[in-house]
Amino acid sequence: MRTYVVQSGDTLSRIARRFGVTVSAVVNANPQLTNMDYIIPGQVLQIPNALAQYYVIQAGDTFYGISQKFNIQINDLISANPNVDPQGLYIGQTIVLPNSSGNSIVDTTSEYGYKEMVEDINALKNKYPFLEVVSLGKSVMGKDIWAIKIGEGPKKIHYNGSFHANEWITTVLLMKFIEDYAKAYSTDGNLRGSDMKELFNNTSLWVVPMVNPDGVELVQEGITEQHPYYKQLLEWNNGSFNFSGWKSNIRGVDLNDQFPANWEEEKNRRAATGPSPRDWVGPYPLSEPEAKTIADFTKNTNFNMVIAFHTQGEEIYWNYRDLEPPVSEQIANQFQSVSGYKPIKLTGSDAGYKDWFIQDFRRPGFTIEAGRGINPLPMTDFPRIYNEVIGIMIEGLKV
Template sequence: MTKFQTFLILLILGILFASPTYADDLFQFDEGFDQSALDLYERSLQLAERYPNLIAFEPLGMSTDQRPIYVLRVSENINSHNRYAYTDKMHIMISAGLHARETYNPFVTLRLIEDYAKDYYAEDTLNFVNMKDILSKTVIHVIPLSNPDGFDIVKFGPDAIKDKSLKSFFEKEVRGDYTRLKANVNGVDLNRNFENYTLNRDTMTFKTDEGIKDRYAIVRKNPALDFYGGPYPGSEIETQILQDYYLSYDFRVYLSYHSMGRVIYRGSTHYSQSIAKLTLDYRDLACEITHYKIPFETNQSAWGYESGFVLYNTNKPLITIETTPTVEFPTPSKYYKSEYNRFKLNELPIAFIEKAHQIGYFDYKLYKDGVYVRDFVDLDYAKAIATQIGGEILIYEGPPRYDQALRSDVSNIINSYRSIFKINSFFIK
């Protein structure tokens, strides 16, 4: 074959397989390292504009130093006002950027949903998934940057702090090498700031942190680069936004992205045998896909973890994915592409979604005032929550029956859906 014939064949193939997607990715591996919180925010808006049938953008609030915190929801017909855009689908929660210095993951979570959107229109983009099938029955929720103030401080220094009094507080009280910062601009480690409740299985009542002996195991008493839990549980606006969103949908599983040396944490599972088993199943699947390792685990645990909040409130697993080696911060640019490809980071959420569909819903379903709230893997736990909120447990197999509950006169289906799933004024005050 001559060079010209080869050229012609490639040209014809190119025309035949041309896709409606764009040539340039919005989230480019070689640009990620330099991007600010505002850059990621603007790109996220563009991503939602580029794929209006697949991606919905919602602002959730502003951080302490007034940077937007937002969610992207990915599913087929996501912006349609038909309630089936949300109900009859399974929901999975992905979050990143809780710890300031772990700067790689906000980029990663955005890049992976861009890959998913591309594959939806051009099926040869990803070879491990049928994205049309996945997105017809699943909603993927992504909060890419939970601690945007800390993210910018680690990348650009304390001069990035916009508010003068916050800046002088940070420089005086938090101190130290700001590239090691895990906390937010107030010096509060958000992964020690979550509201924490445990179930006393003898009395079947919930108790707060007071009952936990090792509250200060890895928690400092003053603002610092890391491990300070804040003046009280849920004191930080960033934590409040996450807590609120985590209870707003009937999520099957939560994935939280951190960067502490290529391991997968399963979070505390002392709660019940059934939730422990479920959590371990997801953890093992994550290890199988990524080849990240299982870390050394101790019984000691601090207070105020995100995983604890999710476990206690929803009785569903939260799996923590620790990407990249813990050496330099902010995460060096050399990892952006290699880590993504080598450890199959875009395959992991798909594997979790497939597993969630395979498992299906649990039999113990909580209703309050005739409205479905969520299902539980553990009956004792379901009963305890039901008692707490004045609800009841209905036991039946298969997906939840919530048709009765949806009001037909609501124009904003999203808010209606969320108010149904939220356990009002229980843990969130």
């Protein structure tokens, strides 16, 4: 057991990852944490010693199934168990579970925020120099809104995530896809049966993994009295220090209600009339730097197609006021075939990013509602969700 003093920007997940233990182990060693929403800088924690993780074989288990369940590279699982015959597993047998990140850069097992994303972007760029990384602009609190380009083809595609703060798992989905795509391109080219070298030559994919970095930070870290919006955020959040339900940016504006596509109608439709955890459209369209940054980027790049990844519902939204091209429904059906998600023709919704894109460009635009449950979706759901949406991410480069 060791003592650790919480620093600014720490979360239980980050501390556990740093010391190679689980969040539950940290909580169990610190009974005072049970009724707390967030940890506070200066707080003293007891950190248990790291122990190897083990798993007891159940009926029907295979190394492949275990690797999928725990998001572990199968080769790492085999290497961690040199005396175990993968073909001769038996019920009750104990095996070692290696660090699930294995040789991967993007850790898909624990909380993932702006800090982790920036570190991974730098690491991916160093490992795969053909990636292009640019800052498109700044958030309200001055964080860079990063874009990553992979591919050199004439067809321009855009994916984005974390428009909504408590949907930050979409950032991990996109970052993991970038890593898997880059790895496939630099090796044999194959990713889930698709030739990524061919797609690299035919398409230029621009990914903005985190549109709303300030909001994501708020959801994951909470606030202290030093936060510049401390009093306002508490008031907007009805006095609660728990920001897990927060979708907006740091000024209480829902960034996916910010676009000039019948914005006034959406304003009249929404119950929120001022800064709020969700559903306030803001004082005017594109009032927020995050939304304006994405709009300017979209106009300047002239994309052939865009996809905004959200959670949750396992649905595909593909239309807007009958302004979408006929091919949009066909593409949505293709996405359904590779994901199992249901295409939905929406009505009574305006001012979203894909709404504006369809309205202004008359090209295919989509919102993917990934996963199912209550936001923020737990990272234990990541392997299943990624297995569903990676088909859409690959298919989007082919259409």
